[in-house]
Amino acid sequence: MVEIKLHNTKTRKKEVFTPIDASNVRMYVCGPTVYDRAHLGNARPVVVFDVLNRLLRHVYGEDHVTYVRNFTDVDDKIIARAEQDNRKIGDITSETTQWFLEDMAALGAREPDHMPRATQYIPQMVTMIEELIAGGHAYEAEGHVLFAVESCEKYGALSGRTIKDMIAGSRVEVAPYKRNPMDFVLWKPSSGDQPGWESPWGYGRPGWHIECSAMAYELLGESFDIHGGGNDLMFPHHENEIAQSCCAHPHGDFARVWMHNEMLQVEGKKMSKSLGNFFTVRDLLDQGVPGEVIRFVFLSTHYRKPMDWTEKKRQEAEATLRKWFLKTDDVEAAPTIPSRIVDALCDDLNISMALSEMQRMSGPALKSAMRLLGFPDAEDVDWFRVQGSDLVGVAMIGEGNLSHAQELLNPILRRWQSMRDKKNYQEADNIKKVLEGMQVELKATGQGPQATVRDYGLLDPKKLETLL
Structure with missing residues (x-):
C-alpha cells in the first residue's frame, strides 16, 4: 500500500498517515453556514478535501472511507437574514443548502457520506453539554451555559496560544456572567420569535462550536482520523471543538490529524x-x-x-x-x-x-x-470543442453561411487536433493540405485549433466529408 504523508497542524510537521482503522478511514470537514450563496473562499476547502477524499478512497478502497461535512442551519446570521428578508428560517436554510450542493457539484465535488444539519442533532448537543457540566468543564449563568477554558489544560495547543495571550489580545465581548473572558458559549437563551429548543437551562439554542463536536462524535466516534477546514477556523472554532470533545470524552483523541487550507x-x-x-x-x-x-x-x-x-x-x-x-x-x-x-x-x-x-x-x-x-x-463536456469565434482568424474574405461552415469544420478541427496529439503528423498534414486547397488556414494555439476561412464559396462539402 502506498504511503500518505499529511501536514498535521497539531504537531506542526508532515507525518506518515496511519489510520486508526484502515477499513474505515474517517474524516470530518467543517461545512458552511447556510444563509446565502457560497463565495469563492467557501469553495476552496470543499475542493481541497474532495481531492483528499478521492485519494483516501483510491488507497484504502471506495467503501472504506467515511467523510462527514456539516451544515450550520441555526446561527445568528441566519436569524438576521430571515428578519431582513421577512422569510421563514427553514425556507432560507433549505434553499441555500440546495444552492451550495448544486454549486459544489458544478466544481466536481462529490457529496460526502454524511451531511448532517445542526438542527438534527440538538439532543446530542444537550447531552454533551450536560456531560461537560457534570465534569466541571462548563457552568450555567443567566440562562447561558459556558465552557470554562481554564478547565482544559491543553487549551490553545492547536493554534499555539496561551490563555493569557488570548485574553490580552482578545476582542471577545466580556459578558458579566463569564468567569473568564475567553469562556465560550455552549448554550444561549432564545426569545419567543427566535429558533429554540427546550433544555435543562431553558428555551434556547446551541452555540456554534458545540454542534461540530456533537455531530463528529455521533457519526465518527470519540476518535477519528482527520479534521479539516480553512485556517480561519483554527481559532477559536477548532480550538474550542478540541476542548469540548476531549473534556466530554477524555479517553478519546477527537481528531488525530488536523489539516487547514490557506485563504483566497x-x-x-x-x-x-x-x-x-x-x-x-x-x-x-x-x-x-x-x-x-x-x-x-x-x-x-x-x-x-x-x-x-x-x-x-x-x-x-x-x-x-x-x-x-x-x-x-x-x-x-x-x-x-x-x-x-x-x-x-x-x-x-x-x-x-x-x-x-x-x-x-x-x-x-x-x-x-x-x-x-x-x-x-x-x-x-462541450465547452472545449471549437466555437464559432475559433473559426474566424485574422481575416475573413468573401461571404458565406458561418453556421454551415461551423457544422462542417468543427469535427474536422477536432480530428486534426486529435491526430496531432497522437503524434500522427502525416494524417494531420493530409487534413491541413486538403483544407488549404479550399483556402482554409489551420493554426494550433493554446486555446485550441483555429481556422481562418478565406472564402466560403470555395468550401466543398464532399471534400470536407472525406476528412471526417
Missing part, C-alpha cells in the same frame, strides 16, 4: 464587497466560467499557501483543460492511475506537482489522472 485572494487583494472583488461561485458559473476551470485554478496552488484568483490564471486553466480534453476525447481511461500522480498526491496533496506531471501525459493515462483529481471526462 482576488487579483492579489483580500476578497471584499467594498473592493468590488467579491464573487460567489454562482457569479462565475453564470458568467460562463466552467466549474472544472474554477476547480483547476483552486488546485494549481498548494492548499497550505494563499491562493490568488486572477483572470490570467482562469485563462491559463481553461487553455490547459481544453488541451487535455482534446487529448482524451473518446479515449478509454487507463485501468490504473500513473504512480507518479498518486505519489504526488500522497505527498501532502502536492496537486501542483501532479498537474505538472499531467502536462507531459496524453490519452488513457491522462484521462485516469484527471478522474482522480475530479475532472470530468471530455465526452461529458
Whole structure:
C-alpha cells in the first residue's frame, strides 16, 4: 500500500498517515453556514478535501472511507437574514443548502457520506453539554451555559496560544456572567420569535462550536482520523471543538490529524464587497466560467499557501483543460492511475506537482489522472470543442453561411487536433493540405485549433466529408 504523508497542524510537521482503522478511514470537514450563496473562499476547502477524499478512497478502497461535512442551519446570521428578508428560517436554510450542493457539484465535488444539519442533532448537543457540566468543564449563568477554558489544560495547543495571550489580545465581548473572558458559549437563551429548543437551562439554542463536536462524535466516534477546514477556523472554532470533545470524552483523541487550507485572494487583494472583488461561485458559473476551470485554478496552488484568483490564471486553466480534453476525447481511461500522480498526491496533496506531471501525459493515462483529481471526462463536456469565434482568424474574405461552415469544420478541427496529439503528423498534414486547397488556414494555439476561412464559396462539402 502506498504511503500518505499529511501536514498535521497539531504537531506542526508532515507525518506518515496511519489510520486508526484502515477499513474505515474517517474524516470530518467543517461545512458552511447556510444563509446565502457560497463565495469563492467557501469553495476552496470543499475542493481541497474532495481531492483528499478521492485519494483516501483510491488507497484504502471506495467503501472504506467515511467523510462527514456539516451544515450550520441555526446561527445568528441566519436569524438576521430571515428578519431582513421577512422569510421563514427553514425556507432560507433549505434553499441555500440546495444552492451550495448544486454549486459544489458544478466544481466536481462529490457529496460526502454524511451531511448532517445542526438542527438534527440538538439532543446530542444537550447531552454533551450536560456531560461537560457534570465534569466541571462548563457552568450555567443567566440562562447561558459556558465552557470554562481554564478547565482544559491543553487549551490553545492547536493554534499555539496561551490563555493569557488570548485574553490580552482578545476582542471577545466580556459578558458579566463569564468567569473568564475567553469562556465560550455552549448554550444561549432564545426569545419567543427566535429558533429554540427546550433544555435543562431553558428555551434556547446551541452555540456554534458545540454542534461540530456533537455531530463528529455521533457519526465518527470519540476518535477519528482527520479534521479539516480553512485556517480561519483554527481559532477559536477548532480550538474550542478540541476542548469540548476531549473534556466530554477524555479517553478519546477527537481528531488525530488536523489539516487547514490557506485563504483566497482576488487579483492579489483580500476578497471584499467594498473592493468590488467579491464573487460567489454562482457569479462565475453564470458568467460562463466552467466549474472544472474554477476547480483547476483552486488546485494549481498548494492548499497550505494563499491562493490568488486572477483572470490570467482562469485563462491559463481553461487553455490547459481544453488541451487535455482534446487529448482524451473518446479515449478509454487507463485501468490504473500513473504512480507518479498518486505519489504526488500522497505527498501532502502536492496537486501542483501532479498537474505538472499531467502536462507531459496524453490519452488513457491522462484521462485516469484527471478522474482522480475530479475532472470530468471530455465526452461529458462541450465547452472545449471549437466555437464559432475559433473559426474566424485574422481575416475573413468573401461571404458565406458561418453556421454551415461551423457544422462542417468543427469535427474536422477536432480530428486534426486529435491526430496531432497522437503524434500522427502525416494524417494531420493530409487534413491541413486538403483544407488549404479550399483556402482554409489551420493554426494550433493554446486555446485550441483555429481556422481562418478565406472564402466560403470555395468550401466543398464532399471534400470536407472525406476528412471526417
